[in-house]
């Protein structure tokens with residue numbers, strides 16, 4: 486089926502999809518929509534950027550049809566507040582010509598407005614903690630749930646939400662409940678959860694777990710030190726035609742420092758999101774970036790999970806993420822659905838180890854480009870160099886426990902001498 490009307494959706498949904506300019510279903514939607522409409526449990530293995538949210542929302546809107554009063558009939562569990570809000574917005578767009586009501590529940594923000602919103606809500610989308618909290622306080626009725634979705638299951642487990650998810654599964658009657666689970670990857674824990682949660686599910690898998698959407702052009706620059714990364718970034722951001730760029734870093738402190746640097750030297754409108762930022766600051770940052778008043782967004786991995794922003798032209802990995810899942814997730818912010826994008830990774834000597842592992846897992850070699858001639862490449866400071874050597878030794882030792890390590894050897898030979906030198 487290559488058109489939405491082939492799914493026998495009603496006019497309200499077709500008109501809303503027209504408004505959204507969704508011309509045809511994406512591959513995951515083609516698979517998932519008919520299965521959900523037919524009443525099956527479904528597991529979808531797909532990253533964000535594939536259209537997976539609409540893949541479950543469209544049939545749910547169709548099945549709920551119109552509002553039936555007080556009790557919620559659908560519960561969607563997501564790992565982060567940003568995702569709650571995003572799924573809520575997506576639902577509202579698809580259900581705009583119906584009277585269905587959705588409420589988003591998430592922590593880090595006052596409860597009273599959310600409790601008010603529960604009145605007459607047909608669909609609840611929320612993080613497990615806040616949903617349980619409102620249930621325990623008797624603000625939320627869950628026995629009426631007929632459709633339950635666990636979205637970004639792998640992330641949910643990484644964040645330690647399994648006890649809360651299990652508790653919710655105990656509370657909500659499993660009889661006649663239709664269950665859907667989406668996950669970017671299928672870890673052993675996610676698999677266990679699917680066994681507890683779904684009954685005879687259909688499994689829809691979009692290519693291999695770590696398949697990169699072909700539309701993303703991937704590039705790596707090998708940089709000898711931190712300062713070169715900064716110079717390279719400055720050169721790229723000032724020269725290249727960046728429509729919208731997300732810059733990823735592993736560590737909050739580094740993200741903060743880079744943010745200040747970019748604000749000062751490159752773009753005073755740049756925005757930042759990471760776990761320590763207040764809820765409102767994070768939402769504002771995403772809003773500014775979505776609307777286009779910020780062209781640069783600096784983000785850490787957790788804060789960006791599931792973030793859905795259209796037309797991100799570039800993702801820059803200021804550092805190499807520690808595993809392939811994170812890499813796929815980061816670069817999946819660009820090239821979303823039917824658009825194209827470029828992912829640029831900066832890799833220092835100690836990060837080559839991770840990059841190699843990522844290349845092995847995604848089964849492709851990332852194209853290396855020479856550092857542009859205008860970029861200043863300063864000497865690596867001694868401390869930084871030592872740090873890389875130490876990390877490289879550590880990596881080699883991990884691979885081969887017999888490896889003694891060049892760095893440690895040197896250090897053992899003349900500990901006293903080296904002390905003297907620094908006096």
Ligand code: AMP
Pocket residue numbers: 506507508509510511514532533534535536537538539793794795821822823
């Ligand atoms: P998701 O993978 O659910 O995060 O969706 C990624 C983006 O794709 C969102 O911005 C959706 O609005 C968009 N999208 C979903 N389905 C379609 C479609 N059939 N055609 C075009 N865009 C879509």
